Amino acid sequence: MKLLYFAWLRSRIGVAEERVEAPDTVRTVGDLLAWLPTRGPAYAQALADPSVIRVAVNHDYAGPDRTLNAGDEVALFPPVTGG
Amino acid sequence: MIRVQAESFDPGAELSGFVRSCGSGTGGIASFTGLVRDDGAPRLVALTLDHYPGMTERQLAKIEAEARARWPLTATLIIHRHGRMLPGEPIVLVAAASPHRRAALEACAFLIDWLKTKAPFWKLEETEAGAEWVAAKASDDAAAARWQGHLPGADRDSR
Numbered sequence: 001m002k003l004l005y006f007a008w009l010r011s012r013i014g015v016a017e018e019r020v021e022a023p024d025t026v027r028t029v030g031d032l033l034a035w036l037p038t039r040g041p042a043y044a045q046a047l048a049d050p051s052v053i054r055v056a057v058n059h060d061y062a063g064p065d066r067t068l069n070a071g072d073e074v075a076l077f078p079p080v081t082g083g
Numbered sequence: 084m085i086r087v088q089a090e091s092f093d094p095g096a097e098l099s100g101f102v103r104s105c106g107s108g109t110g111g112i113a114s115f116t117g118l119v120r121d122d123g124a125p126r127l128v129a130l131t132l133d134h135y136p137g138m139t140e141r142q143l144a145k146i147e148a149e150a151r152a153r154w155p156l157t158a159t160l161i162i163h164r165h166g167r168m169l170p171g172e173p174i175v176l177v178a179a180a181s182p183h184r185r186a187a188l189e190a191c192a193f194l195i196d197w198l199k200t201k202a203p204f205w206k207l208e209e210t211e212a213g214a215e216w217v218a219a220k221a222s223d224d225a226a227a228a229r230w231q232g233h234l235p236g237a238d239r240d241s242r
Contacts, residue, residue, distance in 0.1 A: 007133055007205035008216045056203070059138040075135055075203075079219035082132065082163065082204025083117055083175050083195055 001070055005046075006077035009053070012046035022068075029055050030064030032074065052078050084159070085143045087134070089166040094173050097162060105158035105180040113191035114160075114178035121170040125212040132174065134165040135203040146197045150179065153193070153233070154186040161194065165204065193230050200227040 004017045026035050033053065037044040047053060055062050056075040068074065094116045102112060121127040147159050160178040168174065177198065179190035206217040 004135070006135055006203070007207070056135070056138055059135075059141045061201075075138065077135070077203065078205065078216070080200065080203050081206045081217045081219050082134070082202050083199035083223075 001068060002073045004073065004075040006075065008078060009046050009076055013042050027067060028064060029057065029062050029066045029068065029074070032068060033064070036076075047076075054079060084161070085140065085147060086162045087136075087139050087143070088162070088164055091164070091168065091172055092162055092176070094176050097160070097176055098178060101158065101160045101178050101180070108182055109157045109180040110182045111184040111187040112178055112180045113184070113187040114176065115191055115195045116173055117175040117195070119168050119170050119172050119174060125210040127170050127208060127210050129167050129169055129209045130174075131167045131207040131209065132165045133205045133207065138203050139163075139165075142202045143198070146194060146201060149197070150190045150194050154179070154181060154190040156181050156186065156190055159190070159194065161198070163198070163202065163204065193233075196223075196226045196230060199223045 001022065002017060002019055005013050005015065010016050022032065022035060026032050033047065033050060033055070037047050054077050055066075056077075057066055057068065057072050059073070062074075098112075098114055101114075105112065119127070119130045143161050143163070147161060150156060150159060156179055158180040160176065162176045164174050175195070175198070177191060177194040179187045179194060181187040181190065200219075200223055208215050208217055
């Protein structure tokens, strides 16, 4: 699937977007948030506090139970601050 | 109408155009203009708005549709900028037109309150002391939450 990062998540992880092959055990948004920190210290540090991470799947907000598919575009970002 | 753009805009000219376009059934228009604010300590040099192209337009369309489902609106306008801007420049303009003032005023407040907590924009403040991402405010969440269940049309986001 395609992953995108915004705001300080992008600077802390060090990339704006990437394609990842997640293990078969990653079936939901919650599984993804548990797996990503195992990819390296930058991920572990950026995703350390789940309360400040929001997730969108294919441009809509998604909760931890949302099922993921291989072709999904998944974005991770902090709470929004527009307006 | 929804516009997401890097270019600056003239809030007065945009509002004039909106007034002319919103139709003869309109009796009142309420608007909100958000500007780049310099709190002064440390002095703000510039503000950069990051956004998520594609999701931004989709979420703004949902917010606009939600307002139209809740109030009898004849027209709505949302203009939001992204990219780098200077103190005093406009960031956002929202306007709601309705046959009567109450609906226009409430819908305008709803549009900006929901936009601030749902549209994927992030502010990076560039001050004399360095650059820092702005943290979300609990007061913005509270402002948006007061519209939950306010009128028919429940929040359909799973957020």
